[in-house]
Amino acid sequence: MTRPAARTSADRLARLLNLVPYLLARPGIEVAEAAGDLGVTERQLREDLELLWVCGLPGYGPGDLIDMAFDGDRVTITYDAGIDRPLRLTPDEALALVVALRMLAETPGVANRDAVERALAKIENAAGDLVGAPVAVRLPGEGRRVQELRAAVERRRALRITYYTAARDESTERTIDPLRMLMVDGRAYVEAWCRRAEAVRLFRADRIDAVVELDEPAVVPPQARPHDLRQGVFRPSPDLPLITLRIGRGERWITEYYPCERVEVDGDRWVVSLRVTDLGWARRFVLGLGPDVTVVAPVELAAQVRAQATAALEAYATPVLSAGPAGPVTAR
Template structure:
């Protein structure tokens, strides 16, 4: 979850008890107390108005009477009472907390483990004042630096391993947020070297140093929907055109491909953006005859050349084996 979304969620959760304690307060006063603009507050109230308990009928949703002059909660849907979890709900929450703690950068692992320990204590009936077992902090220093830079709005110097190019590079970035893509957490940032938004997988950041200068990503780069795709739909990134055999249709689910046509024999034509020619050629060779490339020309040539080199290597190996003298095995006399 991004920092902006988590902040809004916390604000929404606190709004019901806040307005119950301040009935009839004006939007301007409430916005000032909550640290938001009046426009943002009214947007939050419209969102809150559609929240409530499962069932989500008129008697389950939070009900509000609000305008810029006066705001009042007319039905709290239980938000004014202490939370009581069933054993099933508590178990689900514990599993979610542990999953988050295992994903680099998504949350402070110490905070997640501490919350989990408190829930476990409550389930087991341990008094709330009982000391919790100490929790070891296992977060990588680079991930800690990334979270700190995001919280302080600071630029970062990264040493990063790129799996697609098999190289380690150093670059300065302006952090935007942490996102979750295919069960991996990434730092979304404006890369000053590439002059574009990039995703950096947190477990591949070898070193991160928080710089004393503020992060200044361009305004268009900070949009929530920006750059959640690994290649951002950037037209400058090469686009491969592929013909996929019916037996290899699974690759459409495993790789970021866009299907553009289907044929009577069951094969599918698709496109896929790639970072480097060498990486894409190696990927396609791994599919054998299951995936055929038709463009761009330089990728077709790279695949053809690598295929020819591989066949030649096999022929040379076969010739070597044939040239070896046969060894006659003689059994016991």
């Protein structure tokens, strides 16, 4: 009985890598015999052979791609593109792989860490003396705070934190029950049940000003669900405020950095609309962009920006007295 063909991409990749050396050792082998040896159907083997025809070395022109010849139902590899050679890592490649696996093993919230550590142990064993190379692996934003949070998560302890919320420009104290540590876009987060908000929240590690591990276990309510972060931390939704800005050339990076609902070209300017967490954050965001930005909507945001900009200009215009060697002098 013929065994069923493998269905996953990983299985097919492994089969293709094995197929070329197999055929090189058996020139002119019948397709049916090869399929039986490899545990696939004849149809699957022919599909694999057709795929090999477009595989090869960079350049992908004549003389770069794997080639083969058919004689009836027999097949012979005539050019292998180097796949006949066993994979051997150079010292630099082996060291790079060790470093990458060490970093992956240290990434908060990574799935299947046991599998990563097993793979790392195998590579380190094969690398030999490279294991002791003077290389330190440190994640972006990694520090004492992240290590402290990770340890608390692993011990399943509740935490009392002082957290700075950038959107509201305020610091608050919260008691949280951690679910997991995450690394998103190079930043570490602790995802936890916030007892104050009575909901699951994400807390950036670099915005946690103080943390105290409580002498009580973390208790996560059954209704708590982790966030889906495949699209990033910020998830625009219709219930969030929508702002519209007219921007110059120097601010077009906004459309690449933030998810925009609408981008229109208006001469040499662009009109962009995007969702924000709240208008307080939007006000600080607009004021930090510079003079080549105009708030189109909402009117409330335009008024807030105008008021704060006016207050700043008035502060600069206020005379400041400075004392010299002979006492107070004129304003400057």
